[in-house]
Amino acid sequence: MAATAKSRSFLKFFLDSVFLLALLSLGERLLAQEEEEVFTQKEVETEARRYIDQKSQENQGVFLFQDPVENQRIPLLFDRVRLVRSISGYGYFAAVDFHEKGFEPPKPYELDFWYKPRAKKLVLMDIRIHKVPRKEGNGWVLVSRMPVPWWWLPVSEHPGHTEFKRAWEVKAAIHEYLADKIREGGGVLRIKDEKTRQEIPLEFVEIHNPVRRIPDKDYFACTDFREKGEPEKIYDIDFWLAEKNGKLFVDQVKIHKVPEKEDGHWIQVERYSFEADKPIVVP
Incomplete structure (x- = not known):
């Protein structure tokens, strides 16, 4: 009898927990939907x-x-x-x-x-x-x-219907990250150069094509920035993304190419290469 009572008690606790989690999940979805639909x-x-x-x-x-x-x-x-x-x-x-x-x-x-x-x-x-x-x-x-x-790019698509993320979803995650960081930085993205230890104020230009993915690893895309006040100094910055619960987020920001002066002109010098990892182009 005691064992049966314990079993019933455990089953009730389990069902209550599942019900509560379902309610919380539904509440989150409804809240997200309400936020999405609140504007005409x-x-x-x-x-x-x-x-x-x-x-x-x-x-x-x-x-x-x-x-x-x-x-x-x-x-x-x-x-x-x-x-x-x-x-x-x-x-x-x-x-x-x-x-x-x-x-x-x-x-x-x-x-x-x-x-x-x-x-x-x-x-x-x-x-x-x-x-x-x-x-x-x-x-x-x-x-x-x-x-x-x-x-x-997503003319009639709906996010989340493919095994891997598409290029526009990767770009969207990077762009949202940049928009927030640039707002926080007063109109510029502030990056600390790991080599020189100096902070660089950068103005966003654009995200390159193509977007790539390292097999069994993260997505990434290269971007162009110009140093504030130095329009000819162009930096190539790589944004690496990870995926959690179906959502992409930026987890690494790396300087790919830096501007260096040569014969009076600025050229881009590569800091590192990812070609050895045989990246795949994301459609």
Whole structure:
């Protein structure tokens, strides 16, 4: 009888524990879903327009955009928010049409504003040029800048349906990590050079293609940064990612190539190589 009572007590404890874990898991999923769905496309558009209006008012009606790839400031005039998209778990993306001031016919640009829900607010993670103007006849046409921002790659996919992560998921994890670190660093990523022991303030340029994976090991991607105040000094920084519970996170940041002056010009000198590990390209 005593053994039976103990067995029943243990079974009840086990079932209660399983039920509690299920409730906690459901609560986490509902909370994540609520955070993901709390904003409508109209609310994202309104937030993007508010930000553009604020920055334009600070510059006599011009939205000054610092293009990190070309390292130039472009004076833009707002036209419209063309569309707002969302990717579950990754945030919202507002495609915004502008034209450059002082050109006739208008010289168009399309910029993407990436927002993520944080504590019931929309946080602007980054702004990237999606399409740039190309001269055609007497006018301009828009063409996609390559590589396109990672959020245009998963057209109809849903995260987590493949055995291995895809390139855009790796880029998304790196980009989110960078956006947070750059915000914390006052607009720059602060990296300590393990060789010189000096801290370097770096401005983010772009994530390279391709993304790679070492067999049976981590994912990684190379990125370009320029040293703040030294636009010709380009660093190649590698971000290595691990996976836990299906989620990618940055667990190593390594300087791959450093700028060194040679005959009056800056060149990149490799610190280490990963080719011996026979990396695989991530599609």
